[in-house]
Amino acid sequence: MSTVEFIRDTLDFAHRALADARTGTAEQLHYVPDHGSHSIAWCLWHTARVEDAIVNMRIRGAAPVWNAEWAQRTGLPADGFGTGLSDEEAQRVRITSMEDFAAYQDAVWAQTAAFLDTAADADLQREVPARQGTESVSQAISLHMLGHFNGHRGEINTLRGMQGMPTVMAAQGTH
Numbered sequence: 280m281s282t283v284e285f286i287r288d289t290l291d292f293a294h295r296a297l298a299d300a301r302t303g304t305a306e307q308l309h310y311v312p313d314h315g316s317h318s319i320a321w322c323l324w325h326t327a328r329v330e331d332a333i334v335n336m337r338i339r340g341a342a343p344v345w346n347a348e349w350a351q352r353t354g355l356p357a358d359g360f361g362t363g364l365s366d367e368e369a370q371r372v373r374i375t376s377m378e379d380f381a382a383y384q385d386a387v388w389a390q391t392a393a394f395l396d397t398a399a400d401a402d403l404q405r406e407v408p409a410r411q412g413t414e415s416v417s418q419a420i421s422l423h424m425l426g427h428f429n430g431h432r433g434e435i436n437t438l439r440g441m442q443g444m445p446t447v448m449a450a451q452g453t454h
Contacts, residue, residue, distance in 0.1 A: 282400045286420055287392075293428040294388050297326060299447040300435045301377055301384075307442055309373060316366035319438050320374045322431040323384070324353075328360030331387045333423050334394055337407045338416055344386045352379040 280288075300319055301308070308320045317325075331343045350357035354375025361369065374380045403417035414422070436446040 282403055282417065283395055283398050286403075286417075286425070287395045289425050290391065290395075290420075290428075293425070293432065294384075296432045296435075296447045297323060297384065297428070298381070300432075300439075301381055303439075303442075303444060305374075305377075307439075307444060308377070310438060310442055311370050312438070312441055315438075316369045317434060317438075318370065318372070319435050321361060321369050321372045322435050322438075323380065324355050324372060324374065325361035326428050326431055327380075327384045327387050329427065330391060330424055332360060333419050334387070334391045337409070337419055339390070339394060344383065344390060349379070349383050352376060353383060355380070 300323060303319070308323075309318045311318050328345060331345050335341045335343045347357050349355075354373050356372070361372070364372075398416075403415060403420075405416050406413040407416055407419055409419070432447060439446060
């Protein structure tokens, strides 16, 4: 298996988990426990915006999928992606249309798939802009997407468990 194939398979798993995490009522998706800072909705918004920025802006050098129209359709902030928000600000993040948000997520994931469909392992060594200096494409994907998203998947599962909901992809591997 090539590194690109490994990334594709690992992101596919994360994307399926994040899609499954969209299930639930608006109240469940926006639930924040006492002394918590994030909701499931915040995690979904944050991961989609991070992937959009990493793949489209840093790796592809293109405009992000996110724009003012998506913000209006989903009720989410037009700027930013959740980093640096206070707990109170994070708790105010609301997805007003999960259908439109899912369409945004799918559009971001399609851009990622299009990049990976044309990438070779050698392309993963190219340096791209990072917050401080540069990092390779593989580092950007590994650090900011693969590991990061699975960390938020754990957070989502904790929030779901606190509400008596099943974990995301609870039936994974049972068929």
